[in-house]
Amino acid sequence: MEENKLRSRGWFGKSGKDGFIYRAWMKNQGYPSDEFDGRPVIGICNTFSELTPCNGHFRELAASVKRGVWEAGGFPVEFPVMSLGETLIKPTAMLYRNLASMDVEESIRANPIDGVVLLCGCDKTTPSLVMGAASVNIPTIVVSGGPMLTGKYRGKNIGTSDIWRFSEMHRKGEISQEELSDAEACMCRSNGHCAVMGTASTMACMVESLGLTLPENAAIPAADSRRKVIAHLSGRRIVQMVKEDLRLSKILTKEAFENAIMLNAAIGGSTNFVIHLLAIAGRIGVDLSLDHFNQLCEKIPLLLNLQPSGGYFMEDFYYAGGLPVVMKEMLSLLHADAITANGKTIGENAKTAECFDPEVIATLAEPIKDLTGLAVVKGNLCINGAVIKPSASLKPELMQHRGRAVVFEDIDDYKARLDDPELDVDEDSILVLKNVGPKGYPGMPEVGNMSLPKKLLAKGVIDMVRISDGRMSGTGFGTVVLHVSPEAAVGGNLALVRDGDIIELNVEKRSLNLEVTEEELERRRAEYVPLDLGYNRGYVNLHVRHVMQAHQGADLDFLRGGSGDKVTRDSH
Template identity: 70%
Template sequence: MAQQKLRSSNWFGKKGKDGFIYRAWMKNQGVPADFFEGKPVIGICNTWSELTPCNGHLRDLAEAVKKGVLEAGGFPVEFPVMSLGETLIKPTAMLYRNLASMDVEESIRANPVDGVVLLCGCDKTTPSLVMGACSVNIPALVISGGPMLKGHWKGKHIGTSDVWRFDVMHKLGQITAAEFLDAEACMARTPGHCAVMGTASTMATMVEALGLSLPNNAAIPAADARRKVISQLSGRRIVEMVKEDLTLSKVLTRKAFENAIMINAAIGGSTNFVIHLLAIAGRIGVDLTIDDFDKYSQKVPLLANIQPSGENYMEDLYYAGGLPAVMKEMENILNKDVITVNGKTLEENFNAAETCCNRDIVSTMEKPFKPDSGIVVVKGNLAPNGAVIKPSAATPALLQHTGKAVVFENIEDYHTRIDDPALEIDATAVMVLKNVGPKGYPGMAEVGNMALPKKLLEQGVTDMVRISDGRMSGTGFGTVVLHVSPEAAAGGTLALVQNGDLITLDAENRSLHLHVEDAEIDRRRAAWKQTEKVHARGYVHLYQMHVEQAHLGADMDFLRGGSGSEVTRDSH
């Protein structure tokens, strides 16, 4: 079979002046002439940044990838794209996910790249890179940065989920300010993203479940030398993918997305998984809806005993057999024949792996850690297009609950009033936070798991039903209803909720209902006026004008669907 023409030949294979320019300026980096003679050009898309601590080691991984590319006869070229560090970026990294995806798409499209390795780690870097690469649809694979090692503090293991616990303990005087500060250094003690099944680890699991990475990508710790090994092997493999023309659209089939949803349920993955997978599906052209997350999560129990749904950490999952061990337990329900980036089927990959070696970490389908897992989608007059909740991280008794609304109009209102002793609230109330959705915040921040009022914490209350149009950190937990769509800033019913309104959450029956007559809702809607600020310029203005609602993935309306990897015209 004749070898397919390389995309990069439209640059480096040119004759005359254009070819001279393309090659000459690359040669100032010491590139030998034979690198331009038919070697696949592999882009290494790197989100390294000192402002993204989770990705601070990706330069080392890029060097390992380059070794692999060279070994396989490719021409590696590393390039930077916008990096999104969840811990530092204001108002939220989610605001810039779509911008970073545009950076990735255009960087690939405009340059002589035949295949691309996506180096990512912190929460939004993974979906943004995958989204951008999908829009170009060339051979691509993902390498995650890996989780940090679990922390050690006062004889206990700790991870990011403990941040919420430490905050409560500090407020209640159970730990001192000095102890609170000491825990900082004890928790994030190595390179890598969150050590628990937060959104970053969920995203690393997602790409392996979709078949976009080599087996075991999800759980190898960042500090483990085997993270460099998988990077080098990925560098070798991407060269072969180019030769095979194994593009993203051949891997990201409908069956692959169904697998990812089921596997996310089994590992107790982040609710943010929903919004990112929907966006990726929209880019590659797979018809996926929010209802699919409920459909394919049902009857999938929690198999991975990892925080926040369980007790352990990502490194424990790796030592127990990694994600392949989880998938092997699920073989009777997964689409086993889907192709993955290593050219093998999902079944071939998990059958080649060792079986689980620690049943305290990976359970069986017959004896799971928890019967309820995955994502539950609730709908009703309060969320006509849906909202999501994660039962494995919730209090079972609160999954069917009716209470009076205590309303916060925006995040500033919440911070001003939440610890006011005069706030009328008790443990039966339903906390409602408005205007933190895609348009309203803007960017849909991780504020949905509102901290409880101090006066209730002092009474021993540990959880309450909380509802918002925002998101929650994957490291968080509680009975939290998220992604209410339409959001308040778009005029959704959430905007019309008032203090004292009765709200019923019935997760079992997939219902979220506001007990207000339709006529009264119509009256309130007629009187409603948008209060949240619309930005007048720049990217934030573009975002607010074009971002879709949460049930569609919060992508920009003009970015859905790919347009191939066409080459722009010569300009010389």
């Protein structure tokens, strides 16, 4: 990009009163005059927050980025945006993903920024930052915060997927509250996000698969000094990206999205990947639907042996060679000529990758599991689709299952009755949870991987088919159908399911059907009373009125498409 075309010159390149105002107030931070003489201004979009533990080390990471920017002749300016901490925010961080994306979009467009480095870590911080930046479409590079070190508990490796196992053991009386507390202190023992292939790790792999990061970004542990090195190098690179005018739209092509979908299936990534990738595609203007996921994932087996689909951890993934190894193994299936943030193609970046542990990263010829990491099902219970993660099933025979519905009308009903000894349920039943979708909860929480009824756990049952319009944590596992669309709260057929109805799931045929006649469904529909959502003010009211369904990425309808990098109105 030529110097006189830098966006920042619309601020710092002005003479007279306007230029005086812009430069003078910046100088109170101690910048010399020549900093404003045409250096590319690089924004460092920081989601640091002590309420977002996964991102608690981002002050140090931002300092590393700044060193790289200075070295390359840029002018780094750090700015905060809303930070979404998955572990603390109620009712769910997903409710605020779109709000955070608006914060990012407006912060970038309204300020003298020529290129931006997105510091992402915890689950929703990555998609929200990428969505916001995609709407503005300036040169952008992503630096992930990295996974935490593998937990160590009584001689065993543990990670956040073990939370679900510990919980069930505690409910069965196999471990005490004191033992549970001991495990807490052993699991999260360093900076970083979840150490398994949960949503945060999936998002880190997603941005590397899309080409938005430098190679190896996804898996470097937060505590490893090489995480600071890649931040430093990313600071250098973004300055060059500005000079090359390498904008997001040149990287986020249809081919890049297809690469990300195939790689996500191979690594057993979180089902949340689907909803976030659809939202990003909607911002950058790429035509993407659930049908694309099925077409691209159907024949891709699981290549990565990480929890929750396997046994290892993100730390092991990095030491085994990281995502470039998976890319190299799949080059015959990928669009190898897709351009990435370092100016090279996916194929060029992956060609020197080497696998150092075949127990962790397998081959297409000898995969970890034949089951793919993602499937989309459709039928009269989910006319617009629903998603399932076959590789995370504990009982593969449930991939084809017909059973009697046990229905919970909402999350409160579920909590009140799940462990009732009188609950009419057996291991062949199908648990159905309604009204936890984008509008219904609101915000679509991670409650889809419902716990099993206590009386079935006591009998040794380890898995059941579970269906909802909500999401589940990427750390979760089991035979769980999620993101049912249309959701119950808008009158989708899920709202009409009753106890005792027969449901058939057939993942091989990609179908999910309620065995109730259309005439009966019409009768029930006539009796259906919509939820009184009861949110009458603020952002939540805005969300409920404008959020789209899961198969559309659950973005707000007025945010689809780009805003561009022109300021809303010039001033002074």
